[in-house]
Amino acid sequence: MSEILQRNLAVIDQRWPDVAQRLVAENADAVPAQLIEGQGSTLSVAGIQLTSRHDRLAEAQLQADSLPAASPRLHVYGTGLGDLQRVLLAADTLQVLHVHILNGALFALVLQLLEQRDWLSDPRVVLAYADAASEIRLPFFALPAELVLTADSSARIRDRLVSEVHVGFNNQEFSADNPDNVRMLEQGKALLRCDTDVADLFGSQPGREVWVIATGPSLQQHLPRLAAMSGYPMGPLLICVDTAYVPLRRQGIRPDVVVSIDHRISTRHLPSDDTADIALVYLPRQDAQMLEAWQGPRYAAYSSSPVYSLIRQQMPKADLHVGGSVIHPAVDLAVKMGAARITLFGADFAFPGGKTHTGWQDGDLGPQLHVARHWVHDGRGEKVTTQLNLRSYLIELERYIARHPEVQFFNTSRDGAMIAGTQFDPDWTAP
Numbered sequence: 258m259s260e261i262l263q264r265n266l267a268v269i270d271q272r273w274p275d276v277a278q279r280l281v282a283e284n285a286d287a288v289p290a291q292l293i294e295g296q297g298s299t300l301s302v303a304g305i306q307l308t309s310r311h312d313r314l315a316e317a318q319l320q321a322d323s324l325p326a327a328s329p330r331l332h333v334y335g336t337g338l339g340d341l342q343r344v345l346l347a348a349d350t351l352q353v354l355h356v357h358i359l360n361g362a363l364f365a366l367v368l369q370l371l372e373q374r375d376w377l378s379d380p381r382v383v384l385a386y387a388d389a390a391s392e393i394r395l396p397f398f399a400l401p402a403e404l405v406l407t408a409d410s411s412a413r414i415r416d417r418l419v420s421e422v423h424v425g426f427n428n429q430e431f432s433a434d435n436p437d438n439v440r441m442l443e444q445g446k447a448l449l450r451c452d453t454d455v456a457d458l459f460g461s462q463p464g465r466e467v468w469v470i471a472t473g474p475s476l477q478q479h480l481p482r483l484a485a486m487s488g489y490p491m492g493p494l495l496i497c498v499d500t501a502y503v504p505l506r507r508q509g510i511r512p513d514v515v516v517s518i519d520h521r522i523s524t525r526h527l528p529s530d531d532t533a534d535i536a537l538v539y540l541p542r543q544d545a546q547m548l549e550a551w552q553g554p555r556y557a558a559y560s561s562s563p564v565y566s567l568i569r570q571q572m573p574k575a576d577l578h579v580g581g582s583v584i585h586p587a588v589d590l591a592v593k594m595g596a597a598r599i600t601l602f603g604a605d606f607a608f609p610g611g612k613t614h615t616g617w618q619d620g621d622l623g624p625q626l627h628v629a630r631h632w633v634h635d636g637r638g639e640k641v642t643t644q645l646n647l648r649s650y651l652i653e654l655e656r657y658i659a660r661h662p663e664v665q666f667f668n669t670s671r672d673g674a675m676i677a678g679t680q681f682d683p684d685w686t687a688p
Contacts, residue, residue, distance in 0.1 A: 455590070
């Protein structure tokens with residue numbers, strides 16, 4: 258153990274003994290690091306520089322200045338070389354600085370090489386492993402290099418950080434003054450005016466078991482049994498997302514309710530034939546001709562998005578929760594209808610088995626499989642391929658589930674992403 262490491266660890270052990278114990282057990286020698294020099298120097302790990310190699314302090318100051326207003330409590334995800342922590346601690350207004358370790362082995366290596374006692378000794382600092390928490394805290398700074406180098410144990414926190422960073426960009430599509438949004442809302446106004454408020458469904462199924470059916474690859478394994486059980490009197494209520502409708506109907510399965518929110522959905526996904534007894538719940542911006550052709554009852558809803566701020570004043574309707582995917586309003590509808598137990602089918606948020614969806618060809622419903630570059634842990638703790646948007650949808654569903662402890666949530670496959678807050682239904686789930 259180097260003298261530098263001993264001094265750094267002495268501070269950590271005194272203040273956070275549990276953290277020190279984990280750090281001592283880390284294998285810093287396994288970190289593929291090398292010194293990179295420019296006008297200054299930094300460490301490069303697997304080809305990724307932890308900081309600028311020219312002016313680390315200026316880089317840290319730039320990141321610190323990105324916070325729009327001073328906050329007495331801040332969170333830093335990643336430890337880097339200590340530069341951002343030092344810059345933030347220079348502010349007299351800062352009362353508490355939470356530093357979350359994303360990669361323990363990497364931090365242990367830095368502690369071997371560089372003095373960190375100055376910021377570690379500051380009484381305002383609180384040090385912890387990121388995986389000690391289940392959710393991120395705001396306002397935060399995330400060190401870009403360590404979002405890539407995050408240890409697997411902190412992957413769920415890393416995913417939440419990345420999702421939060423992307424929120425502003427993702428929401429640009431839903432601005433109220435977007436010409437496409439204005440046009441789509443205008444063409445659907447006449448239908449929206451006469452269609453039933455989704456609130457009429459709220460409370461209509463108190464204590465009912467609801468099956469919410471999405472289109473992930475794992476749905477395929479359940480279709481034969483779902484078909485055999487379809488139509489049982491007083492069975493679970495079936496709510497499906499729009500892209501699951503055609504695969505279900507091909508198997509002779511009739512959902513009770515279809516939920517649709519995406520303006521790209523067409524009659525290819527929602528053919529209107531033989532739909533007289535199937536309810537359609539939708540959000541505006543969808544094609545009015547497709548909606549009008551639906552033979553069953555139609556229910557209109559909004560989300561909290563600013564895209565609906567004006568039209569909701571003109572034609573009030575109730576809200577459904579939308580977190581980027583149609584799975585969110587489908588689940589929220591089930592909860593608001595009174596479900597006591599919700600079982601999820603095909604809610605994979607990933608591409609198990611090298612497939613993207615059930616009932617559709619690769620690329621039919623979005624990017625093709627070969628462009629997927631990310632992963633989540635599946636129900637067995639293994640890595641399964643996914644995309645950034647699916648990872649964000651998973652996070653929003655987990656947050657929703659956490660807000661509704663009064664409802665039991667069950668999953669039916671270990672092949673897709675592990676969904677925090679759900680249990681595996683033993684009647685449907687293989688080991």
